[in-house]
Amino acid sequence: MxxxxxxxxxxxxxxxxxxxxxxxxxxxxxxxxxxxxxxxxxxxxxxxxxxxxxxxxxxxxxxxxxxxxxxxxxxxxxxxxxxxxxxxxxxxxxxxxxxxxxxxxxxxxxxxxxxxxxxxxxxxxxxxxxxxxxxxxxxxxxxxxxxxxxxxxxxxxxxxxxxxxxxxxxxxxxxxxxxxxxxxxxxxxxxxxxxxxxxxxxxxxxxGNYSEVIRKLRPQSYQPGNIVSKDGIVLGHHDGIVNFTVGQRKGIGIAHKTPLYVIQIDAKNNQVVVGEKDDLKSARLKIKEVNWLAQDADLQKEFRCSVRLRSNHEEINATVKYLGNGYADVTLDSFYYGITPGQACVMYDGDRVLGGGWIMKNSME
Incomplete structure (x- = not known):
């Protein structure tokens, strides 16, 4: 011993x-x-x-x-x-x-x-x-x-x-x-x-069936609604917006001349908005509840960094402008397909984590 x-x-x-x-x-x-x-x-x-x-x-x-x-x-x-x-x-x-x-x-x-x-x-x-x-x-x-x-x-x-x-x-x-x-x-x-x-x-x-958990805890969330184009044209119907995520292509259930993707989940109107792949393309997003892991003084302004918008996706160079009260605007150097509300935008300087925040729903507007 x-x-x-x-x-x-x-x-x-x-x-x-x-x-x-x-x-x-x-x-x-x-x-x-x-x-x-x-x-x-x-x-x-x-x-x-x-x-x-x-x-x-x-x-x-x-x-x-x-x-x-x-x-x-x-x-x-x-x-x-x-x-x-x-x-x-x-x-x-x-x-x-x-x-x-x-x-x-x-x-x-x-x-x-x-x-x-x-x-x-x-x-x-x-x-x-x-x-x-x-x-x-x-x-x-x-x-x-x-x-x-x-x-x-x-x-x-x-x-x-x-x-x-x-x-x-x-x-x-x-x-x-x-x-x-x-x-x-x-x-x-x-x-x-x-x-x-x-x-x-x-x-x-x-x-891996998350919908079972939601159905058990929020059965009222499974309300039928419309699947619409970005112009508001009704293309089909859904059994609940919780069955869809931004960027989804399979399982939409609508025949179309070109592949359709979920480009927005409109919870307020209980609608799933669909469009073509290019409709998912964006280079701007807004994040909330930002947590800084670097010195705050260095980040209370516009700065350059790389960001990761999904855990398994490559980083993209970006410009971040802190707005105060935990909000920031992020402008990407290149387009990203499927910026998804609820996911995180994590900011890096090389290997270092500068901080991160949650992607807001108005990121695609």
């Missing part, structure tokens, strides 16, 4: 996957006093049916087993009500409003990096560590959030809403690794999850 003095207490958010389990093992090996915490986010009976989503029933057992192998204490916290209020309800309301939400950002923002952050502080921990593939570096007196070195795993887009205070307390030990290196470490530590498949679905959406 090691007689070395612990470097300090660190809470690790353990989802039951290979990434967070490896983080716990790495920090334990580095002689930190590691406490593993797993969040129960929804009903245990429903979780038992899910196998390919994070925080599922099997994952709690996997996290506990990993903690036992490492030799660290492990706790399961019931955040079901909080998760339902701050993530699931927000997800449903966003779809009903004609947006396409990103619940993983909200989960990080409203649950993991807010309430779990507070709990780690209360425990006297010096940091909260996660298995995200991002990096944190300190320069000129401030912490910077950077992309992970593994471009295929980089999760910086999903962490744009992290506050500066939270970033100061967070640690991301996997940011400098590629996935294969993480799995190799998991094998080295003898972890039960070393070869576990990655989560694929949104955790509370069974089989």
């Amino acid at each position: 090691s007689t070395k003095r612990h470097k300090g207490k660190i809470v690790v958010a353990m989802s039951g996957g290979v990434d967070s389990s490896t983080v716990a093992a790495m920090l334990h090996e580095e002689n930190y006093e590691v406490i593993g915490v797993t969040l129960q986010l929804y009903d245990v009976g429903e979780m038992a049916l899910k196998t390919k989503a994070c925080c599922a029933g099997q994952d709690i057992y996997d996290a506990k087993n990993a903690a036992d192998i490492i030799g660290i204490p492990h706790y399961v916290l019931n955040y079901e009500n909080l998760f339902s209020q701050k993530v699931i309800e927000d997800f449903v309301d966003s779809y009903v409003a004609g947006e396409t939400p990103i619940p993983c950002v909200k989960c990080n923002q409203k649950v993991k990096f807010e309430d779990l952050y507070k709990m780690a502080k209360d425990l006297g921990a010096k940091a909260l560590a996660t298995g995200h593939y991002v990096r944190k570096e300190r320069a000129n007196g401030e912490d910077m959030l950077l992309k992970g070195v593994d471009a295929n795993k980089d999760q910086s887009y999903f962490l744009f809403a992290t506050t500066k205070e939270q970033l100061n307390f967070l640690e991301f030990p996997l940011g400098g690794l590629v996935k294969e290196e993480t799995r190799a470490l998991a094998i080295k530590y003898g972890l039960n999850v070393a070869n576990k498949a990655e989560s694929q679905d949104i955790c509370f959406v069974p089989n």
Whole structure:
């Protein structure tokens, strides 16, 4: 048994996957006093049916087993009500409003990096560590959030809403690794999850069918309405706007001489607006609830950066003009097809995350 003095207490958010389990093992090996915490986010009976989503029933057992192998204490916290209020309800309301939400950002923002952050502080921990593939570096007196070195795993887009205070307390030990290196470490530590498949679905959406969740929580949102052209001509009918997203081509159900795309969701009038691909083309958007991760003084004016408008899309060079009160105008250097309300616009300076905000519904007007 090691007689070395612990470097300090660190809470690790353990989802039951290979990434967070490896983080716990790495920090334990580095002689930190590691406490593993797993969040129960929804009903245990429903979780038992899910196998390919994070925080599922099997994952709690996997996290506990990993903690036992490492030799660290492990706790399961019931955040079901909080998760339902701050993530699931927000997800449903966003779809009903004609947006396409990103619940993983909200989960990080409203649950993991807010309430779990507070709990780690209360425990006297010096940091909260996660298995995200991002990096944190300190320069000129401030912490910077950077992309992970593994471009295929980089999760910086999903962490744009992290506050500066939270970033100061967070640690991301996997940011400098590629996935294969993480799995190799998991094998080295003898972890039960070393070869576990990655989560694929949104955790509370069974089989990727988000409409089932909306139908259960907001059955009144399934109101029939019109599918119209951009000129307002009725071309067909729909059974609910929640079944459509901006940029969608398949499943519209209208025969036309050229392919039709969803170019706007008009929740106020319960209409789906369709057009041709070029109708999706735009180079301007407006964002709200902007969160800055760089020095505010450098951003309270017009500045150049690159932006990512979807988690898996390439960045586009842009000019951002901050308008105050959390709003900003973004002008892209090139056209983008399908700017989607409810998605995030994340701003970068090279590898550094400058901040980000939520794309507003009037972006296409």
